Amino acid sequence: METEQAPAPRRVAEKTGAFLTVLTERPVSLYAAAVLRIGYGFLYLVFLLREFPHRDEIWGPGSPWTPELARQLFGQTGWLSILTLSDSRPYFETCYALAVVTSALFMLGWRTRAVSVLFAVVVASFHARAIFMTDGGDNLILLMALYLVFTACGRHWSLDARRTRLHGSTEKTARSSAGPAADGLRHQLGSSRRTLTAVLHNCGMFVIAAQVCFLYGSAGLYKVQGASWGNGTALHYVLNLDLFRPWPELSLMVDEHDVLIAVACYLTVLLQVAFPFVLFGRFKYPVLTMLFGMHLGIAVLMGLPLFSGAMIIADAVFLPDRFYRSLGRLWPRASRRPDAWKKVAPPSGEPALVPSQSAPSIH
Structure with a gap:
């Protein structure tokens, strides 16, 4: 019995070490984070476009909930909104156009780190400006926009991921040409950055799930x-x-x-x-x-x-x-399936038009 109970503390230590390793070195649920980014970016974009004819009555200078009333409420609640910085109509129209562009860029995953912050500012500003005139669905979008700032939601299915794939070989060549001292410093900075990114991402995804x-x-x-x-x-x-x-x-x-x-x-x-x-x-x-x-x-x-x-x-x-990942593999297979039924041999001397059947790489 003693020999069976002896490894128990060791197993606890191993599980704790494995948990800390995952927390600090491996971001989890990266595809789920990408789905959240695409989903909320698309949802808010559709929301802004849907309310475009009514934008002045809801958020603009012509709203029954005037900018002055909003600023008085901010003094009690502590909220802030970029829409109340000016009462002019050109300023409001510019903010609305920037909000539409920001939502689209966030959905596409372009410069996600910076755009995610802008998206959170946009959602918080529009939510605070007309807090009594929406249906409550934007409450959850506001929370998720804030949480997604801390996640690595641009790692997959984004323009950032595409740019990383295209420029990966160029970065490797530049690193090989650098000196050993610069390479060691770059390695240490990269390791620290990866650890910080993994911790923030995992904590952000945990908070989203808990929410x-x-x-x-x-x-x-x-x-x-x-x-x-x-x-x-x-x-x-x-x-x-x-x-x-x-x-x-x-x-x-x-x-x-x-x-x-x-x-x-x-x-x-x-x-x-x-x-x-x-x-x-x-x-x-x-x-x-x-x-x-x-x-x-x-x-x-x-x-x-x-x-x-x-x-x-x-x-x-x-x-x-x-x-x-299985969905990502099914889509190319489905798009190639009609071609697979046409078993026509290519003319001699010409390459086959059938694409490679190897599994696509998902980044």
Whole structure:
């Protein structure tokens, strides 16, 4: 028995060392971070373009919530917004155009480190300027924009990754031509930079995952306290609110199925309460699928696409990188599949037009 119990402290030390190694040397969930960057950049870009005809009433000088009222509120809450630095219309139009460009560049992953900071400033400024005039979906986008500043969300599926692949050989040639002293200093600085990047990225992804768990858990526990969720009638009342009925006929048609309404109520509470406890097992995949369907229903029936889109994108943080790598491999295969059916031999002396069947490199 003594010989079996002796290695226990050693195993604890090995696991602790492995955890610290991962924390400081290997950024995790890089593909998930890329999905978050693309998703939130695209979502906010669509949001700004969708509200372009109403931009003056929501954020501009002609808004009922005037810049002076916003500045008075900032004195109490401590918020700041670049939109309130000037009341002129040309300044506002310039800020709006820059916000659209920043969202597009963040989605594409161009100079992601700097653009992620600008994107967070844009989201925070627009959120603070009209804090009483949006639907709440931008609250989560604001949090995620701040968290993504600390992540390496431009490592994959970005213009930065493409530029790194194209200029990788040039950098290697420049390093080989440098002297040994300069090469050693560069190696030390690069090692320190990689460690700092890995720690910030891993902590940022952990905070994002914890934020989503807290949202679902608190929402489920809050629903448990309500009598309407306990007796399965909460969704009936929601479907009959004029404020959340973009298609009244569809809402009335869904409301006719009392049993399905009650089942949906109980399933919603169960999924939200159980979500933080199923993340480390196989049950998380059906739970994420059902949550995806729930958010689609909220977007269609309640007319809250911004909120639903923000939650669906946030759920992507719990999918492993191997899932996204498999998607990256399936796309080229699908695009080549029609050509594979045409088994036509190329003329003699000409190279074959069929692309190489080797697995594509994902960076």
